Structure formats: structure tokens, C-alpha cells
Amino acid sequence: MVATRLAPILAALLLLPDPGRSEGFGDVLRGGDVFERACGACHEIGSGASNRVGPHLNDLFGRRAGSVAFRYSASLSRMGADGLVWTLETLDAYVENPRTLVSGTRMSYRGLKDAGRRADLMAYLRSATASPADIPESAPTARPTMPNLPPAVLAIVGDADYGEYLSSECTTCHLRDGGDAGIPAITGWPEEDFVVAMHAYRQKLRPHPVMQMMAGRLSDEEIAALAAYFAKLE
Secondary structure, eight states: OHHHHHHHHHHHHHHSOOTTTSTTOOOHHHHHHHHHHHTTTTOOOSTTOOOSSSOOOTTOTTOBTTOSSSOOOHHHHHHHHHTOBOOHHHHHHHHHOHHHHSTTOSOOOOOOOOHHHHHHHHHHHHHHSSOGGGSOSSTGGGOOOSSOOOHHHHTOOOOHHHHHHHTTTGGGTSOTTOOOSSSOOOTTOOHHHHHHHHHHHHTTOSOOHHHHHHHHHSOHHHHHHHHHHHHHOO
């Protein structure tokens, strides 16, 4: 089993840039260890991989979210229908905090905050996928931390009353009572999750074009205010 897993890794090492020489790109072998500890209980990747608690991860890069024959959450299926594709950038954000990228996901994983370990994991996923030849060579070295939020943005204390004033445009689609009528509920979210999600739309990490437009219109203070308002609704 170990030999089977190491074979594609070693093959990939012959094709990839030396991780130790490439700034910002992870280490494949360390990434294999991260995978075993954080992902291996639910996911398989490589030759003969199949669905387990989570879907198999073969052909992952460039794959539309929710496209494998697997029982996904409605939220993930919806994001896939909206155009979410697994790239180095979107996978990195999902692994960092699954709920930030896809609110309502069934993946019960709190996230991997360490950017270096995520880079290692991305390198391993890229090397172990069943079709590494299909992965663009340029993408791994272009991995940014998304969304890029200065600490000062996350530190803004939102004005809930101002958020209520701004919320009418949101509630033309989202329900104030927390119901989900085909559009995700946004009430009761932790404020930081709301802020990060809106900035993910603004930076076009999340794919929904209407939300990208809406988030692009809002200032940082207005996003914080909406976060404060919707967080207090049950």
C-alpha cells in the first residue's frame, strides 16, 4: 500500500519543480503525511480510489465541485452549479475553512489554518491525482491566500443597526427567519464567517456572479455591519 502511494509521488517529483527551491510551493512528502492525518479517514486518492465518507479525489484539479457520483450537500451541489471549480486557489480556501467557502457543506472538518501545511497538502494532492499530466504547471506556483484580508478588516466592529438598514437588499432573496427556500440561509452566522464569505465573493473566489456584484458594491464597514446584524438573527 505504501509503495503504491509512493510511486506516483516519486514519478511526480521527477516532473515538478524542486519544492525546496520553489518559494510558496509545498513539499509532496510532507503533504502525504498531512493527507493521512487530516483527509485519509474520509477520502481516497490514486489508483483504485473510491468514494468513502467523502468523494474520491482523483482528477480533482479542474473538476467542477459536486460533479462526482456522490451524495453531496445541497450547498456544495449549488456551488458547483454556480460554477465553482477546484483549482489550487479554491481548494486552498476550502481546506483552510470549508464553511467559509461553502456554507452548509457536510464536510465536518474545522479547517487547516497553517498555510505551509496546506501548501504541502496541495502539492501531494497534485502529485497523487490519477491524471497529473492534466494539471497546469503554472497554477501551483501562483497559489495565493484567498481571500486576502488584512487583520484590520476582520477587526472592524460592525454596527448591527446600520446592518439592519442595509439588509433590505439581502432579504429580497435570503429569508430573515433563517429558512432555506433554495437560497442559503445567512442568519446566525459567526460574524467572521460572514465577512470572509463576502470578501471571497468580492475577490471572485466564490463564483456566484450576482453575489460578486453585490459584495463589490459594499464597503468593508458595510460588510461588517451586515455581519453583525445577521449574526444576531436566529
